[in-house]
Structures are given as C-alpha cells and as structure tokens.
Amino acid sequence: MTFRKYLVLVGVAVFGSVGDSLLSRGMKDIGTISLSHLQSLVVALANWWVLGGIVLLIGFFAAYMTALSWADLTYVLPATSIGYVIIALIAKFVLHEQVTTARWIGILLITSGVGFVAGGPAFTPLPEHSSPQPQQEHEPELASTRGDS
Amino acid sequence: MVIASVTGDVLLSKAMKQVGDVGNLWENHGIFRVIRSVLRHPLFSLGIAAMAIAFFALLFGLSWGDVSLIAPASASLTFVGNMIAAKLFLHERVDRRRCIAVAFVACGVVLLAF
Numbered sequence: 453m454t455f456r457k458y459l460v461l462v463g464v465a466v467f468g469s470v471g472d473s474l475l476s477r478g479m480k481d482i483g484t485i486s487l488s489h490l491q492s493l494v495v496a497l498a499n500w501w502v503l504g505g506i507v508l509l510i511g512f513f514a515a516y517m518t519a520l521s522w523a524d525l526t527y528v529l530p531a532t533s534i535g536y537v538i539i540a541l542i543a544k545f546v547l548h549e550q551v552t553t554a555r556w557i558g559i560l561l562i563t564s565g566v567g568f569v570a571g572g573p574a575f576t577p578l579p580e581h582s583s584p585q586p587q588q589e590h591e592p593e594l595a596s597t598r599g600d601s
Numbered sequence: 602m603v604i605a606s607v608t609g610d611v612l613l614s615k616a617m618k619q620v621g622d623v624g625n626l627w628e629n630h631g632i633f634r635v636i637r638s639v640l641r642h643p644l645f646s647l648g649i650a651a652m653a654i655a656f657f658a659l660l661f662g663l664s665w666g667d668v669s670l671i672a673p674a675s676a677s678l679t680f681v682g683n684m685i686a687a688k689l690f691l692h693e694r695v696d697r698r699r700c701i702a703v704a705f706v707a708c709g710v711v712l713l714a715f
Contacts, residue, residue: 456624457624472659472663475659475660475663476663476667479660479663479664482664483664484664484665493657493660496660516613517613517617517623517639518623518624520613520614520617520618521617521618521620521621521622521623521624522622522623522624524614524687524691524693524694525610525611525614525683525687525691525693526683526684526687526688526693526695526699526703527699529610529680529683529703529706530680530699530702530703530706533676533680533706533709533710536676536706536709536710536713539713540713543667547667549667552715554712554713554715555712555713555715557709557712558708558709558710558711558712558713558715559709559713560709561705561706561708561709561712562705562706562709562710562713563709564705564709565701565702565703565704565705565706565709566702566706568698568699568701568702568705569698569699569702569703571698572696572698572699
C-alpha cells in the first residue's frame with residue numbers, strides 16, 4: 453500500500469459521508485416523497501444541497517472504483533467505513549442531531565474494525581492452480597497491471 | 602436497497618479487477634483510455650444499474666428519516682451481505698481478520714442508529 457492508495461481510501465470515506473450529509477440536508481427541504489409522487493425526485497435535483505451531494509458522490513464513486521481496481525471488496529468496505537464516523541460528527545456539529553452514548557460506542561467499534569482490516573493485506577492473490585489471467589477476457593491490452601498492494 | 606447495493610458492489614468489484622489497477626493504467630495509457638475501458642465494460646453497466654436502484658432507495662429513506670439512522674441501518678446489512686457475496690462470487694479470501702473487522706463495523710453502524 454502506497455501513500456497515494458491510502459489517500460484514495462480517505463477520499464472514498466470523506467466524499468461518501470459528506471455527500472450523504474448534503475443529500476440529507478437537501479431532502480429535508482424537499483420533504484417526504486411518496487411512491488405516488490415520483491416527480492418530486494426531479495424537483496429534488498433542483499436543490500443546491502442535493503446537487504452538491506451528487507457532485508461529491510460522483511467523486512466518491514471515482515475513488516471507490518479506483519480502490520476496487522487494486523483491493524478486495526472485503527478490504528475496501530471496512531477500511532472506508534470511517535466515513536460513518538464522519539457522518540456522525542457532521543450530524544452532531546452541523547445538522548445538530550443528537551449523538552448518544554450508544555453512537556459513540558458504535559464509533560469506537562467502527563474505528564476498531566477499520567484498524568483491524570487496514571493492518572492486513574489489501575489484495576489476496578488467487579491460488580496458483582486457478583485461472584491465471586481472468587481479466588484477459590476483456591481489454592487484454594490493459595490487463596496484468598496489478599498494483600503494489 | 603441492501604440487495605441492490607450488494608449486487609452493485611460485487612459487479613463493480615468484478616469489473617474493476619478485470620480492468621486492472623487504475624493508477625498504473627493511467628500512467629501507462631492516459632486517463633481517457635482508462636475511462637473508456639471502464640465505461641465499456643459490460644459488468645460495469647450492470648453494476649451502475651444496481652447502484653442506481655440503491656441510490657433512489659436511499660433518497661426515499663432519507664426523505665423519511667435522519668441520515669444518521671437510515672445510512673447505518675442499511676449499511677450494516679450491506680456489510681454482512683457483501684462479505685458473503687465476496688466469498689461466494691468473487692472468491693476473496695475472507696480470513697479471521699476481515700471477519701472481525703466486518704463484525705465490528707456492522708455492530709458499530711447498528712449502534713449509530715440509537
């Protein structure tokens with residue numbers, strides 16, 4: 453794992469959590485949406501908070517795709533779950549929601565889980581006897597450039 | 602939302618593994634070639650479709666409750682579902698360390714809902 457790859461994981465956590473928080477702020481302006489009024493979703497797209505959230509979530513998606521190209525799904529998801537801690541902090545200090553003792557314990561558990569998985573390997577190579585280059589089924593000229601995890 | 606999210610994660614992970622390390626590809630072939638090869642991958646399109654369903658399900662949920670409630674509740678189930686799906690369909694080596702990490706994070710996000 454290089455410093456740049458850790459930065460990508462931080463980007464996944466920060467962009468995702470802040471983007472979700474902006475969406476939450478915007479949807480509070482829109483109000484409850486029922487299945488019989490789906491056109492309200494289009495109205496939601498005109499809200500600046502929702503638009504900002506969508507822009508950040510696009511950044512999240514780009515970072516997430518990058519991380520998945522060199523790390524296992526079961527590594528990326530726990531390693532970037534620190535974003536839920538960021539959401540809880542934003543909820544308390546920006547959205548002024550209540551953060552209870554149980555939530556602080558949850559934050560501690562998530563942080564511990566992130567520490568567990570971050571200390572292990574990011575990518576588990578396939579066994580020797582398995583198919584050696586499955587990615588050559590598609591875009592063979594770009595394959596076999598696995599990173600230095 | 603959980604089913605759509607797990608399906609999308611697995612499909613996108615599979616697609617990106619087949620594309621290869623984005624950082625190295627960017628250096629060797631340029632960003633536009635990377636974007637093109639990602640966008641043209643069939644599993645990527647299917648993954649996007651599944652994630653779009655999960656996104657609109659999240660929008661519905663966020664219009665009903667707090668982000669600190671909706672996001673953790675769905676995410677805790679998604680973590681467990683992804684671990685099982687990654688082992689079954691992506692053949693990832695889910696060792697004790699990763700099991701403990703997923704369990705800690707899943708329990709943690711559940712506690713965030715209280």
